[in-house]
Amino acid sequence: xxxxxxxxxxxxxxxxxxxxxxxxxxxYIKPExxxxxxxxxxxxxxxxxxxxxxxxxxxxxxxxxxxxxxxVPYFAExxxxxxxxxxxxGLTVIIEQHGGRRDLELEVLTGARRHLTDGLIYSPLxxxxxxxxxxxxxxxxxxxxxxxxxxxxxxxxxxQNTAAARAATEHLLRAGRRRIVALGPNPTQxxxxxxxxxxxxxxxxxxxxxxxxxxxxxxxxxTWDHATGARTVGRLLDDGVDFxxxxxxxxxxxxxxxxxxxxxxLRVPDDVAVVGFDAIDEGRYSNPTLTTIDPGRTxxxxxxxxxxxxxxxxxAGGARRIAPDFQLVPGGSTGAPDRAAATAAVG
Amino acid sequence: xxxxxxxxxxxxxxxxxxxxxxxxxxxYIKPExxxxxxxxxxxxxxxxxxxxxxxxxxxxxxxxxxxxxxxVPYFAExxxxxxxxxxxxGLTVIIEQHGGRRDLELEVLTGARRHLTDGLIYSPLxxxxxxxxxxxxxxxxxxxxxxxxxxxxxxxxxxQNTAAARAATEHLLRAGRRRIVALGPNPTQxxxxxxxxxxxxxxxxxxxxxxxxxxxxxxxxxTWDHATGARTVGRLLDDGVDFxxxxxxxxxxxxxxxxxxxxxxLRVPDDVAVVGFDAIDEGRYSNPTLTTIDPGRTxxxxxxxxxxxxxxxxxAGGARRIAPDFQLVPGGSTGAPDRAAATAAVG
DNA sequence: ATGAAAGCGCTAACAT
DNA sequence: ATGTTAGCGCTTTCAT
Numbered sequence: 001x002x003x004x005x006x007x008x009x010x011x012x013x014x015x016x017x018x019x020x021x022x023x024x025x026x027x028y029i030k031p032e033x034x035x036x037x038x039x040x041x042x043x044x045x046x047x048x049x050x051x052x053x054x055x056x057x058x059x060x061x062x063x064x065x066x067x068x069x070x071x072v073p074y075f076a077e078x079x080x081x082x083x084x085x086x087x088x089x090g091l092t093v094i095i096e097q098h099g100g101r102r103d104l105e106l107e108v109l110t111g112a113r114r115h116l117t118d119g120l121i122y123s124p125l126x127x128x129x130x131x132x133x134x135x136x137x138x139x140x141x142x143x144x145x146x147x148x149x150x151x152x153x154x155x156x157x158x159x160q161n162t163a164a165a166r167a168a169t170e171h172l173l174r175a176g177r178r179r180i181v182a183l184g185p186n187p188t189q190x191x192x193x194x195x196x197x198x199x200x201x202x203x204x205x206x207x208x209x210x211x212x213x214x215x216x217x218x219x220x221x222x223t224w225d226h227a228t229g230a231r232t233v234g235r236l237l238d239d240g241v242d243f244x245x246x247x248x249x250x251x252x253x254x255x256x257x258x259x260x261x262x263x264x265x266l267r268v269p270d271d272v273a274v275v276g277f278d279a280i281d282e283g284r285y286s287n288p289t290l291t292t293i294d295p296g297r298t299x300x301x302x303x304x305x306x307x308x309x310x311x312x313x314x315x316a317g318g319a320r321r322i323a324p325d326f327q328l329v330p331g332g333s334t335g336a337p338d339r340a341a342a343t344a345a346v347g
Numbered sequence: 348x349x350x351x352x353x354x355x356x357x358x359x360x361x362x363x364x365x366x367x368x369x370x371x372x373x374x375y376i377k378p379e380x381x382x383x384x385x386x387x388x389x390x391x392x393x394x395x396x397x398x399x400x401x402x403x404x405x406x407x408x409x410x411x412x413x414x415x416x417x418x419v420p421y422f423a424e425x426x427x428x429x430x431x432x433x434x435x436x437g438l439t440v441i442i443e444q445h446g447g448r449r450d451l452e453l454e455v456l457t458g459a460r461r462h463l464t465d466g467l468i469y470s471p472l473x474x475x476x477x478x479x480x481x482x483x484x485x486x487x488x489x490x491x492x493x494x495x496x497x498x499x500x501x502x503x504x505x506x507q508n509t510a511a512a513r514a515a516t517e518h519l520l521r522a523g524r525r526r527i528v529a530l531g532p533n534p535t536q537x538x539x540x541x542x543x544x545x546x547x548x549x550x551x552x553x554x555x556x557x558x559x560x561x562x563x564x565x566x567x568x569x570t571w572d573h574a575t576g577a578r579t580v581g582r583l584l585d586d587g588v589d590f591x592x593x594x595x596x597x598x599x600x601x602x603x604x605x606x607x608x609x610x611x612x613l614r615v616p617d618d619v620a621v622v623g624f625d626a627i628d629e630g631r632y633s634n635p636t637l638t639t640i641d642p643g644r645t646x647x648x649x650x651x652x653x654x655x656x657x658x659x660x661x662x663a664g665g666a667r668r669i670a671p672d673f674q675l676v677p678g679g680s681t682g683a684p685d686r687a688a689a690t691a692a693v694g
Numbered sequence: 695a696t697g698a699a700a701g702c703g704c705t706a707a708c709a710t
Numbered sequence: 711a712t713g714t715t716a717g718c719g720c721t722t723t724c725a726t
Contacts, residue, residue, distance in 0.1 A: 002462075004719055015697045020721060028695055050462050051407065052719035054398045055702050062441075062463075069427055071628060076423030080416055083444055092460060094409075094441050097430055113439060115397050116409075226632040230688035256688075259632040263685045281418065285573040285606040287634045338610045341577035341603075351703055362713045367705060375711055399703035402718050 003046045012040035023048060063308055064120040066096045066108045067145075072225065073280045074250065075123070078145075081301035082121060089309045091118075100125035100222060109134060118312045121304045124148050125222060129191050141311035143304050148192040155311065156321045157304045159295035161193050164326040165200025166207075168247050168275045168293050171328055173208050175335060177245035177273055182217045183232060183257060184224060184249025197249050197277065215241055224249060229256025230263075237264055244272060251276035251283050251292055258286065258333060274333040288332025296324025350393045359387035370395060410655055411467040413443045413455045414492075419572065420627045421597065422470070425492075428648035429468060436656045438465075447472035447569060456481060466655045471495050472569060476538050488658035490651050495539040502658065503668045504651045506642035508540050511673040512547025513554075515594050515622045515640050518675055520555050522682060524592035524620055529564045530579060530604060531571060531596025544596050544624065562588055571596060576603025577610075584611055591619060598623035598630050598639055605633065605680060621680040635679025643671025 005023075009016045014033060021029055022037040040046070054060045065082050067075045083093045096113060098104035105124050114120070119141035125148070127134075132151040135142060143155045150156065172180050185198045198217070205212045218236060220228050229248060236243065237260070246261075248254035254276030261272050268274055268288055276283060276292040283290030303322045310316040330336035352370075356363045361384060368376055369384040387393070401407045412429050414422045430440045443460060445451035452471050461467070466488035472495070474481075479498040482489060490502045497503065519527050532545045545564065552559045565583060567575050576595060580603070583590065593608075595601035601623030608619050615621055615635055623630060623639040630637030650669045657663040677683035 002719095006719080016719085017698085017721080018696060021696085024721090030695060033695080047459060047462060049402075049719050050459065051398055051401045052702095053721075055396075055402050055704085056719080056721045058702080060398065070417070070430065071424045071427040073420060073423070073629075076420070076426075077418045079423075079442075080418040080444060083417065083442060092441055092463065094439050095426075095430060097427060112394060112397065115394060116439065226628065227688065230632060234688045256632050259634055259636075259685075260688050262634045263687050281573065282420075282629055285577060285603050287606055287609045289606075338606075340610050341574065341581045341607050349703095352705095353703080363703085364705075364714080365712060368712080371705085377711060380711080396703050399718090400705075402702090402720085403704045403706080405718080 002049065003044045004049070005046075007044055008037065008040045008046045011044060012036045059118050059312070060116055061090065062092045062094060062117045063305075063312070064096055064108075064113060064117040065093050065123075066098055066105075066120060067123045068100045068125050069097050070095060073252065073282055074278050077280060077297065078123075078301055081298065082305060085302045085305040089305060091305070091309065098124070102126040106131075106134065109138060114140060119143070119308045121145060121308055128189075141308055143308045143311070145300070145304060146193060147196070150191065152321075153319050155307045155316075155319050157300050157307065158321070158323050159193070159300075160323050160326050161196035161295075162200040162203065164277070164293045164295055165197035165247070165249075166204045167200075167326070167328050168277065168291075169201045169204035170207075171291065171330075171334060172245045172247060172273055172275060173204060173210070175245075175273060178210065179213065179216060179243045180245040180247055181233075181236065181241075181243045182212075182249075183229065183246050183253055184220050185217055186219050186222060189222070194249060201247060216243060220253065225252045226256035226259065229253035229258075230260040231256075233257040233260045234264075237261075237266075246272060246274045248274065248276050251278045251280045251290060254290055254292070254333070255282060255286055258288075258290070268333050269335045273335065276333075279329050283331065286333075287338075289336075289338050291331040291334040291336065292329050294327045294329050296326060299324035349396070350391045351396070352393075354391055355384065355387045355393045358391060359383045406465050406659070407463055408437065409439045409441060409464045410652075410659075411443055411455075411460060411464040412440050412470075413445055413452075413467060414470045415447045415472050416444050417442060420599065420629055421625050424627060424644065425470075425648055428645065429652060432649045432652040436652060438652070438656065445471070449473040453478075453481065456485060461487060465659045466490070468492060468651045468655055475536075488655055490655045490658070492647070492651060493540060494543070497538065500666045502654045502663075502666050504647050504654065505668070505670045506540070506647075507670050507673050508543035508642075509547040509550065511624070511640045511642055512544035512594070512596075513551045514547075514673070514675050515624065515638075516548045516551035517554075518638065518677075518681060519592045519594060519620055519622060520551060520557070522592075522620060525557070526560065526563060526590045527592040527594055528580075528583065528588075528590045529559075529596075530576065530593050530600055531567050532564055533566050533569060536569070541596060548594060563590060567600065572599045573603035573606065576600035576605075577607040578603075580604040580607045581611075584608075584613075593619060593621045595621065595623050598625045598627045598637060601637055601639070601680070602629060602633055605635075605637070615680050616682045620682065623680075626676050630678065633680075636683075636685050638678040638681040638683065639676050641674045641676050643673060646671035 005016045005019045008019045086093045121143045123145035147158045182201045258274050279292045279294035332338040352363045352366045355366045433440045468490045470492035494505045529548045626639045626641035679685040
């Protein structure tokens with residue numbers, strides 16, 4: 001059997017409650033008593049039983065992070081950063097993969113794991129505005145990532161989707177590209193990143209006084225991965241669609257597209273320039289490197305954890321909405337020079 | 348306050364213990380009683396308090412997965428698969444990132460989270476054989492990934508490192524390459540994947556009656572990532588080392604190397620062929636696609652969870668060691684044709 | 695500044 | 711086949 005508070009208390013000649021007070025940083029303890037307790041803890045190698053504490057307090061110190069799939073690089077990087085940020089707050093994270101399946105996304109909200117966690121950071125893919133109701137009468141703190149299920153009464157951490165997409169498109173227009181594919185919109189999706197990014201794409205064209213050729217607005221399935229990017233661009237090429245640039249709605253799509261373009265014997269960026277979105281690590285070592293949008297990749301996980309922790313501790317007021325500054329990251333896929341690594345390391 | 352077993356019991360006109368029996372699948376219950384209980388559960392929307400059960404049983408149904416960093420694609424894919432496999436067993440996973448830092452790797456073993464988990468799947472990077480002792484007197488089930496801290500009394504899930512590395516090298520030799528860089532060994536590392544893979548590299552040369560030029564055995568730091576691969580190969584090129592192939596000890600190194608080679612204006616595979624190790628998703632859409640070793644990427648996570656769950660449930664005997672079959676995955680980086688995606692989708 | 699008693703919700707052990 | 715009792719290890723009253 002493990003060492004308990006009673007054991008420590010006996011050893012220190014105090015009551016269990018005093019040990020509890022010491023462990024929890026209760027201030028009004030005679031220094032001498034505290035020292036005796038700390039010594040006893042040390043000697044016995046006492047470690048608190050988190051389960052017992054949770055049963056009593058109703059809080060576990062665990063938060064959930066629900067996302068589509070960990071194997072998708074964007075979510076892997078997000079999860080790594082969320083875990084690190086949670087650690088700073090003394091919180092533990094459990095990751096739940098819903099695969100973008102609607103039934104699983106809903107189950108996450110009410111499933112058994114919600115008893116294990118103090119709150120949830122939630123990145124849905126299939127839910128829409130209609131589902132906002134499901135999110136409003138939850139009995140635990142919730143922070144939403146993205147804005148598929150936007151509701152003003154829920155904490156959100158999101159991106160400047162439209163402005164960033166506009167900047168990405170303007171970057172291509174400035175480089176003289178005039179037939180820019182928008183890769184990623186989905187006709188059945190009225191909410192979420194896709195329509196917002198498409199709006200940015202359109203805004204950039206309008207501002208430049210250019211019309212958007214509908215042929216260049218190319219829907220994909222919701223799974224924005226390499227395979228989808230490659231397959232979709234492959235079909236455009238098969239169909240003889242004329243384009244000189246691709247703005248893909250995320251980096252995986254962009255990298256898949258870039259792969260396919262080169263497999264077909266075209267050059268990036270000479271024949272087709274490519275811009276992505278997310279600034280995942282992979283794009284920094286692709287061939288060529290990928291021009292992309294950094295939507296605030298370090299800020300988003302940190303803020304998500306902060307918002308949730310504040311709710312959890314009951315120190316938050318009304319719902320908050322955070323959309324960090326974004327940044328265009330130039331790469332070889334739009335003609336920025338791909339510097340040699342050894343040289344870069346020196347400089 | 349949430350609905351408890353007592354509430355359900357009252358409603359069903361039975362004792363709490365009977366509710367417990369129903370919930371836990373105890374067989375000897377009058378069907379009619381069971382139905383009444385299930386109905387009461389349904390009506391009240393009862394969900395079990397996992398914390399209370401854990402306190403009573405001493406088991407949480409949570410397992411730990413300790414790895415260097417989630418942002419490293421190999422570990423992200425591993426973690427995703429471990430979570431999925433754990434789900435199948437009704438287990439929840441918490442991921443702990445130790446960053447390959449020795450102090451954190453040791454802390455994982457004895458930290459507070461070990462009270463929260465029933466066992467640990469452990470993938471160390473900094474520990475060595477000397478640390479085996481730290482792993483032997485742990486009071487919880489442990490499954491080791493890799494063989495940095497090999498010990499016959501601990502469950503291991505590992506790879507056929509030497510045989511697979513030999514196959515990778517032979518693949519390059521068969522293609523007529525004669526100056527193959529071994530990218531990844533570390534002179535200070537006597538255990539783990541690196542020396543085993545180096546042995547495979549040497550064996551392939553010996554079997555072909557070829558000597559290994561020591562200049563081609565190129566150490567890297569332990570962080571086998573893109574940047575390391577690019578930087579190290581960059582230095583070889585700067586130094587004018589003559590080579591016509593690279594066998595990188597993982598895919599990230601390989602992709603970083605491939606990037607740098609192409610940045611310098613050389614062609615892959617014409618000037619330099621490249622082979623990696625791990626078969627991460629990224630290599631399937633790189634330019635060119637990456638030839639690599641699949642060390643059993645689907646088997647490893649599944650088996651790790653199975654071994655741990657068996658120990659946890661106390662149904663395991665002596666220590667087991669699992670090293671699944673591996674497979675060479677040909678890609679464009681050694682001259683296999685990179686098929687167009689759209690065509691591939693049809694065929 | 696510290697202690698005693700009670701109980702969080704569940705299940706093990708025993709009883710019937 | 712079901713009920714009773716006790717207690718997992720902690721924190722929350724309330725008392726001193």
